[in-house]
Amino acid sequence: MLPPIRQKVMRHLDIVGLIQPALHQQTHAPSPDMIDNAHFRAYTRSPHDVGGEPDIPITWEEKEEEVWEHNTFVTCEVLAWRGVWNAEERRRRQNVEVGQTQYLGLPYYGRWLLTAAKILVDKQFVTATELQDKVAEVRRRYE
Amino acid sequence: MSDDHDHEDEHLHPPAPMVDEVSEFEVLEIAVRELAIEKGLFTQEDHNQWTDYMHTLGPAPAARLVAKAWLDPEYKKLCVEDGVKASLDVNIDWVNTMPTKFGTPSDYCNLRVMEDTPTLKHVVVCTLCSCYPRPILGQSPEWYRTPNYRRRIVRWPRQVLAEFGLQLPEDVEIRVVDSNQKSRMIVLPVRPEGTEGWTEDQLAEIVTRDCLIGVAVPKPGITNNAKRPVRKAINPYKH
Amino acid sequence: MSKPHYDREHHVKKATGIGDPQCFKGEAPPAKFKVGDRVRIKDLPDLFYTRTQAYTRGAEATVSRLVYESPPAEDESWDNTENVEWFYSLVFDMTELWPDYHAAFAKDTVETEIPEHYLEAC
Incomplete structure (x- = not known):
């Protein structure tokens, strides 16, 4: 029996495998001759630019908002109000730099939230260690 | 204006799962x-x-703007020419209403009012994210944010609008407005028949959020968005 | 290595009481196109960030309105706001964008906004 943390790690690795986008070809750091210019563009595309992509009809839904979703929206706006980022930097980070897998895989405000955390570290307002400690400390409040 | 989140809708979607750990x-x-x-x-x-x-946000000021425009041709002209100035008449100042005093960071300050005619029907999307005129229309609905709506409406608008219950004849031009930069859009629909002599209040009631996005058209007697399933939150925010 | 300094005040100083994009009014060179002009969207390299949708590239459109002056999103996203240009609202025929769009609905259109440096006359 694996210790709980290792069980968690194994489950994480299983899920990562399951959420890889289907690319229909081997994609493990290919040699340059395998990437023509069309593939270069496809791999470097901005994942937010979805207009015109084929898709099938879905059920149109309304949705209740989670408390953390509301607070995330407000935090992102207030960070912009106080000049930590502008709206355009935010949209790039939330919608493009998260990459295709997170873009399609996480909730709308989940991307906003990760990006809000990242801007604090990227612009050196907090260190990565401070963020990690804070997350661990908040988690402990709920144990 | 009433909201979709009433109790009759609960059967349309199962309750959110109970979880015993913080997410x-x-x-x-x-x-x-x-x-x-x-x-x-x-x-x-x-x-x-x-x-x-x-x-303070919601679709009421945008509905009011449309009702005023239906009653006053001069005001309608102002709406189309300068949506930001026209918003002042429904108590929305795109620059100064919010705490920043320079507009909301997400929404900027360039409202455009897209006027429908009997032969032109607008519908709004943001294919790149989900830009939406929050200061005058409130938060966007979940379906508006989906990649699915954003992928399909710019290419198969008639099919998508049909899924929303809106079928338009071929002599009506559908214009999909892709809100991709700093402008934000609302639709000014055609005033429907059967509303002759109505007051501004009566008219504003039939201009629903869906009509202002353009996936529905106003009809006498219809004062709510179409009923749709409501996905429940685990820890819902109470507005 | 020392930490970079981010001027967190510059946008609020420029835009307070004025709004954005209004705060960039008058900073762009004269507009190259006018309402009614036919333009084509350049297929510029789109590394890292763009708000000129892939589906518009190489397509022709008609200018319906000069909407405002602003730095292009591609620059503003890194807080580079020196090069301001005109933004145009453009109307595309659906049949121009989508070869399989049914001829019965040939009147249908898309309207979207594109900055001047993506446009060429056609």
Whole structure:
């Protein structure tokens, strides 16, 4: 029996495998001759630019908002109000730099939230260690 | 204007699953907010002020703008020429209403009012994210944010509108407005028949959020968005 | 290595009481196109960030309105706001964008906004 943390790690690795986008070809750091210019563009595309992509009809839904979703929206706006980022930097980070897998895989405000955390570290307002400690400390409040 | 979240809808979607642990989203949200405050990037007061501002938002001012435009041709002209100036008449100042005094960061200050005619029907999307005129229309619905709506409406608008219950004859031009930069759009629909002699209040009631996005048209007697399933939150925010 | 300094005040100073994009009014060179002009969207390299949708590239459109002056999103996203240009609202025929769009609905259109440096006359 694996210790709980290792069980968690194994489950994480299983899920990562399951959420890889289907690319229909081997994609493990290919040699340059395998990437023509069309593939270069496809791999470097901005994942937010979805207009015109084929898709099938879905059920149109309304949705209740989670408390953390509301607070995330407000935090992102207030960070912009106080000049930590502008709206355009935010949209790039939330919608493009998260990459295709997170873009399609996480909730709308989940991307906003990760990006809000990242801007604090990227612009050196907090260190990565401070963020990690804070997350661990908040988690402990709920144990 | 009433909302979809009434109790009759509950059977349309099962309740959210009960969970006995705090989610990583909740933990990270608290961590980020507290760190930003500790580092002096903003204050708790800033955050509260913005929440208070959010509580004032909804589709009512946009509905009111449409009703006024239906009754006053000069005002309609102003709406189409300068949506920001026209918004002042429904008590929305795109620059100064919000705590920033330079507009909301997400929404900028360039409202465009897209006027339908009997042969032209607008419908709004943002294919790149989900830009939406929050200051005058409130928060966007979940379906508007989906990649699915954003993928399909710019290419198969007639099919998508049919899924919303709107079928238009071929002599009507559908114009999909892709809100991709700093402008934000609302649709000014055609005033429907059967509303002759109505007051501004009566007219505003039939201009629903869906009509202002363009996936529905106003009809006498219809004062709500179409009924749709409502996805429940685990820990819902009470507006 | 020392930490970079981010001027967190510059946008709020420029835009307070004025709004954005209004705060960039008058900073762009004269507009190259006018309402009614036919333009084609250049297929410029789109590394890292763009808000000129892939589906518009190489397509022709008609200018319906000069909407405002602003730095292009591609620059503003890194807080580079020196090069301001005109933004145009453009109307595309659906049949121009989508070869399989049914001829019965040939009147249908898309309207979207594109900055001047993506446009060429056609």
